[in-house]
Amino acid sequence: MLAILLVALGVRVWEVQRTSPYRPINDGQSYLTLASQVAHHGDYLDNHAPRSGAGGSIGPTTYFPPGYPYFLAAVDLVTGNTSGGGQAVHAARLATAALGAVSVGLIGLVAFEAFGLGVAMIAMLLAALYPPLIELSGTPYSENLLIPLELAAVWTGLRASRAANPFPLLALAGIFAGLATLTHQNGVVILLPLIICAVQSARRVTGTGARAVTSRGRGRRSAATTLAGPVVLLACAALTIAPWTIRNAIVLHRFIPVSDEMGITLAGTYNPSSAADSQIPYRWKYYGAVPAYASIARASLHLTEPALSSRLTTAALRYVRSHPLAPAEAAYHNFRRLLELEGSAAWRISGASIGLSVATTRIGVYAFWVVAALAVAGLFTRRARRAPDWLWAVPILLALSVILVNAETPRFRAPIDPYLIMLAACAAASLAARLLRQPRLRRAQPRAHPAR
Numbered sequence: 001m002l003a004i005l006l007v008a009l010g011v012r013v014w015e016v017q018r019t020s021p022y023r024p025i026n027d028g029q030s031y032l033t034l035a036s037q038v039a040h041h042g043d044y045l046d047n048h049a050p051r052s053g054a055g056g057s058i059g060p061t062t063y064f065p066p067g068y069p070y071f072l073a074a075v076d077l078v079t080g081n082t083s084g085g086g087q088a089v090h091a092a093r094l095a096t097a098a099l100g101a102v103s104v105g106l107i108g109l110v111a112f113e114a115f116g117l118g119v120a121m122i123a124m125l126l127a128a129l130y131p132p133l134i135e136l137s138g139t140p141y142s143e144n145l146l147i148p149l150e151l152a153a154v155w156t157g158l159r160a161s162r163a164a165n166p167f168p169l170l171a172l173a174g175i176f177a178g179l180a181t182l183t184h185q186n187g188v189v190i191l192l193p194l195i196i197c198a199v200q201s202a203r204r205v206t207g208t209g210a211r212a213v214t215s216r217g218r219g220r221r222s223a224a225t226t227l228a229g230p231v232v233l234l235a236c237a238a239l240t241i242a243p244w245t246i247r248n249a250i251v252l253h254r255f256i257p258v259s260d261e262m263g264i265t266l267a268g269t270y271n272p273s274s275a276a277d278s279q280i281p282y283r284w285k286y287y288g289a290v291p292a293y294a295s296i297a298r299a300s301l302h303l304t305e306p307a308l309s310s311r312l313t314t315a316a317l318r319y320v321r322s323h324p325l326a327p328a329e330a331a332y333h334n335f336r337r338l339l340e341l342e343g344s345a346a347w348r349i350s351g352a353s354i355g356l357s358v359a360t361t362r363i364g365v366y367a368f369w370v371v372a373a374l375a376v377a378g379l380f381t382r383r384a385r386r387a388p389d390w391l392w393a394v395p396i397l398l399a400l401s402v403i404l405v406n407a408e409t410p411r412f413r414a415p416i417d418p419y420l421i422m423l424a425a426c427a428a429a430s431l432a433a434r435l436l437r438q439p440r441l442r443r444a445q446p447r448a449h450p451a452r
Contacts (some may be wrong), residue, residue: 001108001124008128012097015138015235016090024089027064027141027357031392032092035072036063044069046251049411053305055264055312056288056297057253060251060379061305065259066244067149067183074360089140096144100137103144106151107418113158114387114428125427128256132364132410139354142184147452149180150415151245154394157197157259161388167232173197174233178240183258186401193393195230200388202229227278254306263312267293269330269405270316275323280337280346282330284406287312292319314400327404334407338399339372340365350408350425371424372419378423381430395419426432 016022024032037045044061045052052059075081075095075189112120127133137144139163153176159170173194180187206225241257248256268274268284272292276282286393288297293315300308320326336342337350349362395416402412410417 001105001121004108004124004128005101005105005119008099008124009098010223011129011134011199012100012137013094015095015134016097018091019138019360020090021086022089022093022141022355024140026353027142028354031069031072031140032066032089034069034080035092036088038066038069038073039076043247043306049147050301053308054261055305055308056300056307057303057308058301062248062252062256062259063183063261063305065182066342067179068145069163070146072140084201084442093138097137098240099148100133103133103147103151103418106148107421110151110157110158110418111422111425113155113162114391115383115422115429116386118429119383119422119425121285121452122428123422126421126425126428127373127418131360131367133414135351135356135360135364136354136410136414139356141354141411143411146180146187146416147415149176149183150187150398151192151418152176152392153180153190156390158203160205161197162183164205165202166205166229167262170194170198170201170229170233171236174236175240177233178237179356181237181241182244183260185261186398187415188258189397189401190394191234192397193390194233196390196393196417197388198233199226200390202226216278234323252304256306260306260309262415263309263316265317265405267296267312270319270323270326272319273339273448275326275329280332280349282326283346283349284408295383330405331403334403334405337407337409338403338413340368340409347409350411353408354411361410368410368413368417372418374424374427375420376423378425378430379425381426383426383429384423391392392419 015024034044037043039175046060048058048060051063052058054063072092072095075091076088079088079091081091097309104124106122107127108124111123115123133147138451153173156176160166163169174191177187177191180190202225242387245255248254252260252412254260264287265284267287267290269282271285271287271290273290274282274285277285287293288300293312296308296311296315299311301309333342337346340347347361347365348358349357351364356364366439398415406412
């Protein structure tokens with residue numbers, strides 16, 4: 001296991017070195033800028049200069065959730081690269097590569113709890129060498145932190161389902177889920193499957209510890225204990241998120257739990273220009289490049305970030321009301337993009353948006369198809385059926401959280417890929433077991449004796 005982790009770290013550091021020097025673009029540049037602000041000032045800059053907020057608005061900002069910028073700020077402080085520049089970018093990429101190796105280890109832990117040791121070892125090896133995750137590990141994007149936090153929450157949930165006292169582990173799962181939400185807002189969806197896990201864990205404890213209680217007393221205790229599971233989970237998640245929510249209320253004078261990205265996100269997908277894109281229908285576009293939203297773009301110079309988000313949300317919903325099939329069409333095309341079936345233009349543009357070359361992106365696409373094919377086979381194995389049902393709700397909900405808006409790969413599929421890798425490992429483990437079983441069966445068959 002340690003050898004696999006070292007391989008995972010080594011190939012990711014090699015990817016960083018291979019692609020250096022690296023020039024961050026788009027959201028990657030924003031994360032690094034915010035990290036520098038946090039390293040210097042302890043928070044995002046609180047100013048009201050023009051275009052200091054997202055989308056050209058007047059700051060302060062809460063568009064980018066704080067998890068990844070604060071992580072990069074900690075890296076800056078540890079390495080002494082608080083002034084930014086190439087050394088800070090390189091340190092950020094190396095730290096992100098280390099996160100990738102941590103994710104490989106957590107994939108192994110989740111697979112061990114759900115499927116057993118054999119599948120866990122294969123899953124770790126696949127994850128260590130899986131090109132899309134290696135490619136992403138060399139870029140400064142928040143999904144690199146979302147993946148280990150999401151997997152940590154799932155792993156603690158799986159452990160809680162077996163523990164004699166699940167509540168400390170459920171509390172830890174809530175903390176990890178809260179941190180995942182603070183890293184990427186759609187991380188909140190993993191709380192729904194974890195609620196099911198919490199209820200099942202609490203019921204199991206009640207069923208094994210209440211035999212000497214009267215029927216009425218047992219019923220009351222059972223209901224209270226069952227309710228306590230999700231309450232602990234959600235309370236710890238809420239307490240983890242609360243400091244940032246309070247910060248937003250103080251700085252932006254609005255109730256914004258994590259981010260005000262909804263307006264810019266929705267308007268980028270639901271507009272006439274994206275719908276009419278013949279190459280990649282409903283591809284997300286920056287609202288400032290959409291002629292239909294030109295008046296809002298001009299007004300953004302005088303709008304706060306929450307006010308801009310509100311206007312764009314209204315505009316996007318107005319478009320959906322006029323085109324009620326738009327969400328279904330966007331979901332269809334984005335789902336095809338998740339599967340790399342929307343054509344080469346889609347994956348080329350998606351890769352370029354995070355600074356990947358065409359050759360690097362192409363390798364990732366081919367590798368995904370191989371793993372996806374194995375994952376489909378893995379669905380039909382007994383090993384896959386060992387896992388609790390709520391585990392499979394995690395990738396489904398993560399997929400639903402992106403296909404209605406933006407499904408650029410490998411970035412927005414990355415939190416889903418670990419589950420495909422685990423299914424692929426189930427298929428590989430089943431095939432290996434079958435191949436090993438055949439020679440034994442042949443040796444066990446009695447030999448025919450010649451007639452005398």
